[in-house]
Amino acid sequence: MNEQQKLKKATYHLYTFLISKMVGSLGAGVYSFGMSLYILSKTGSSLSFALNVILSFIPRIIISPIVGILSDRISRKKLVLGGQAGVILTVSALLLYTHEFGLSLAAVYTATVFNSIFSSFSSVAFSASIANLVDEARLQKAMSFNQLSSSVAGIGGPIVGGMLFGFVSMEVFLAVFIFAALVTFTLEATMNFNLFKKESPTNDVQKQETMFESFKAGFRYVNTQPTLKAILWLALWLNLFFMSVSVGGSYILVTVLEIDPTQIGFIEAGGAIGMLLTSIYFASRKQIQFPLVIVKRSTFATATVVMLIGLPVLFPLPMIWNFVYYFVIMVLFGTLGVITNTPLGVMFQTTITEEYRGRVFGIIEMMSMSAMPIGTLGYGVLFDLIPAYYILFASGLILMALVLLLLRPSILEMAHPELKQTEGKVVTE
Structure with a gap:
């Protein structure tokens, strides 16, 4: 062909x-x-x-x-x-x-x-x-x-x-x-799953390995890739602390503010609307030049949004403004989710070696999913014991610190060596 x-x-x-x-x-x-x-x-x-x-x-x-x-x-x-x-x-x-x-x-x-x-x-x-x-x-x-x-x-x-x-x-x-x-x-x-596949001589070696040896090889590969390792840890912590929104957001809307269930349905749809509009934008624009820079900014912005979720509990608003406020919050959440996930997905596809890609995606799913039940149960207990705005504010602050630590300048430069040539300039691509 x-x-x-x-x-x-x-x-x-x-x-x-x-x-x-x-x-x-x-x-x-x-x-x-x-x-x-x-x-x-x-x-x-x-x-x-x-x-x-x-x-x-x-x-x-x-x-x-x-x-x-x-x-x-x-x-x-x-x-x-x-x-x-x-x-x-x-x-x-x-x-x-x-x-x-x-x-x-x-x-x-x-x-x-x-x-x-x-x-x-x-x-x-x-x-x-x-x-x-x-x-x-x-x-x-x-x-x-x-x-x-x-x-x-x-x-x-x-x-x-x-x-x-x-x-x-x-x-x-x-x-x-x-x-x-x-x-x-x-x-x-009807799809050809090998259309752009690059064959590797290590594939035959891998087939002779036991499942456990192959599993260990996948983790060894991740450990040799500092950028990938930082992203995996960030994904784990993001999924853990985002449970504060899943659990705490519903708790605030239903129990604390007593917003009408119909309005809650529209609020939840706001996240999907934000995802839809941003997905269309990314599908129509050229590929991002420095994806990890964009990911750092979007995750930092997401941490800020987490901190803002509890604000109407501290400063009561009329019911209609509560609805508008949380609808905008959810639109922002959906938008920032796509801004984070799309560049990351492209990075994974282009930087992970073909013969390890399946194992790395298996590790990504395992780490991402494992945080969810832990976060759900943990925050379920916390929201019964501590006022919601304290939990959300603290979760946002911790997320900010994790973003700054895991996506520090040395990691960004490792992922994008050409960043050194753009020091002092605003990276927009």
Whole structure:
């Protein structure tokens, strides 16, 4: 295949990737919304709801490093499609069970565990394959499309789910998800996952290693890359302290300020709107020249936003201004999330060596996901003991300190040696 044919195929991948991720994310959003409302309406217990969330985290934490190893050993396309097939079979089994016996809490929890396992195969293997699907010049657009699909799901999932819930049976929610997953499976099956793959002589050596030796090799590789190691630690701490927003934001809106549930829905949609607009911007602009500089600024700004979340508790506002304030906060959160994640995604795809990419993405997912249940439980206890604004202000300050420490000038210059030539200038690209 000549270069022109490769670029044509890469263009096909780019838009097929957008459609498949958008349809799949929307179907998953509808399913998640329906299952969440089912659990809450059936039990009335936030603990039952939290248990379902934790069951979606734990398997991914355990399985992600294993999937990462497999992604560097066998066909990533087979792992992606196998994961998708597993999700389809799991929800199809849940649909059959529901049709025969009616939906039950135990069945939902079981499906959550298996969905989490199979989703790990798809997400880790696909993340490790993006640089093989599109050319380097369009990696930023591909990463932006990934964020775009998430934002569409964030907006459309609750809207479609809200329209369906109460008017149709839970079987319809399951059928919608199965249909969306089948579309995703079909589209991804047409992709060439080796289009831009660079073969390495170490691949044969790796296949002779045990799984444990391969796992250790992945960590050794990360340890030899100071920039990558700093980013991984930053991702871990960001996910941990961002739980202060997930837990504390809902606590403030519902319990402290008693904002109307309808308005809370619009506030939460603000994050997806911010993601959508920023994703479109990144997809249409040229590739960022100094991504880690942008990441440092965006994460520092995000830490500032975390500190501002508790402000209306200290300085009471009329209810309408509380709504406007938190809607803007969520738009900023969504916007800054994309500004952080898109350059990072491009960096990962371009700087991680091909033969280690699967293992590194497995480690990234493991570290990112492991912080979430810990942060959820930890902040759940803290918000019952300490006023919310103190917790959020302290979390923001700690995040700022971590950003300054982990993305210090020496790390930035290591990632972008050309920064030395721009000292004294404002970096805008």
